[in-house]
Amino acid sequence: MELGSNFELDISSLHNTKSHIFRYLESYHTYYMDSGRSALAVLNQVLASGIILLPSYICESVVKVYRENFSIVFYKIKRDFTVDTEDLDSKLSEGVTAVYLMHYFGQLQDEMFLNWLNKKRRQYEFVIIEDTTHSIFTKRRTIGDYCVCSLRKWFPISDGGVLYSENEQMDIPFADISAKNPSAVLEAMILKKLYLEGKADGNELYRKIFTEEEEKLDKQGEIYRISELSRSLLKYFSIDDLKEKRRENYRMLRNALQECGMELALEGKQMVPLACPVYLNGREEFRQYLAEHRVYCAVHWPLAGTGLEDHKDAKEMSEQILSLPIDQRYGAEHIQYLAELIRDYVKIRR
């Protein structure tokens, strides 16, 4: 059994569904782009520059988008991934034109904070950019003027992100933007599926493709619309199924983790989780152990390049966190396998 890392894709299991992302976001003005980064970059074209308040726990690719046109100021995110309201308040000023709001791993920022931020928006006239990359399936939007989600984190597609808004049509010259060409990632996803099924030998080829294509994306300077191919694939993925499976997987894994005495990074009730993050000392050793048993976990996020490298709290979180896979590919047998591995690990270490 193998869990985590890049999505595999089983073409012959694709079925028409009415519960796809286009339906899910149909009441919004949407701009489907090749990535969350492109969605943010295209939004930049309609934002007034000034000071942007970014959360002090964030992916490097987000920081990069704002470096050119904005003065970046970080506001504090607590260990439980809620916003430190006092800290944010202290950083508000007339010069702030945008506040970047993130709901981590699917857990929404609480109602009281959102109401408070809403009021502050009226006072200071900033826009709220809501990053729903982790939370889109918990709730499409809370209070964002603009919402942005990287769809590649949720589905086996080679490219895909979306900018959406309840406001009137945004003034984005969308027709001038080319659609992304399909990439070899689709090949890699199919090869991975055949490999996992024991039908293809070796994982070197698809791993090489995944790595190469990720590097290409990191270096990509242009903004693209989503590829036609990814657009068509997105029509096959059922949001209803995804929600149910992720919730159930998370619930099972949480129970197992609690029995082991592992520290869950968030409570995770009433959310559709992106992953199941845990905190622990000796994270690298644990990650290595899981990888040896073919469970590949991401770290959300390494701090390199964010400007948060010396930020004490962010550093501690980044060093201790690990995202365990609970996505829609998996069912009870996978979660049991993972839970068993973790139980063994905890036993040995005690």
Next chain:
Amino acid sequence: MELGSNFELDISSLHNTKSHIFRYLESYHTYYMDSGRSALAVLNQVLASGIILLPSYICESVVKVYRENFSIVFYKIKRDFTVDTEDLDSKLSEGVTAVYLMHYFGQLQDEMFLNWLNKKRRQYEFVIIEDTTHSIFTKRRTIGDYCVCSLRKWFPISDGGVLYSENEQMDIPFADISAKNPSAVLEAMILKKLYLEGKADGNELYRKIFTEEEEKLDKQGEIYRISELSRSLLKYFSIDDLKEKRRENYRMLRNALQECGMELALEGKQMVPLACPVYLNGREEFRQYLAEHRVYCAVHWPLAGTGLEDHKDAKEMSEQILSLPIDQRYGAEHIQYLAELIRDYVKIRR
């Protein structure tokens, strides 16, 4: 080197194009279906039953479509794939409600015949079903009331056919028809490409998938619309490129064949060819020889199941014909390889 048989698909070579099939047929009323058979079957719903005149050289899957609702009468196709007008004339009657017109391998039926058939249509009030599966890229339509093309013969897609017409919207309950789900053929096409590039071992898996999926299609009773996935792929294939490559490949191969004294089944000027058909005695031996050198050729068509099994002319054509691959996958080096093989074969046999 390997030529012919099912298409391989190179995802990372796909590029956006403005010269795709949807643009090519944009001035028609179009119904994109999962196959040519489904396109014919859906057309059946708007045709008056009666006598249908079918050409005496035709694919079994076409005959099958008309067996239930029509009395089938065959009219003669000559060895050069032109219609025997006299024979067709002798079969026209008040009871004829449809005439099936086919242009073989890309070569249009001649102007004089088409004018004659046009007049007869006015006299007898039959409809003309124009099968453009071989000829769509030579000319979209000549005189058909309805045109039907199997797109799977031209492009690396798992499903695709189209019914199109210049007439007003057809009364087809299109919204009630489900889209086909994607099939493993896409996996097979990708695997084949990796195999041909030497990146994947073995061809058993993809050959097995191709065979299984073709059998499924043969047994399929339902009518489907084209899958979303094939629809998106079709947007990447340039008709302009396809035309140029096929014409050039055909030209090169024809020259080589003529030098060898092989009998070309048609002259093939001013057409965009589906394949390069030759006639020869001992076809099976030749086919075998080519297969041993990894050139896989189709026979258009075996007669089994058509009702033409005892038709002398059709039998001779079907036994002697072989379709050599000249499609857009190939360039000069492939055609030279094929020409060389054929030269060697002719030398040995003399």
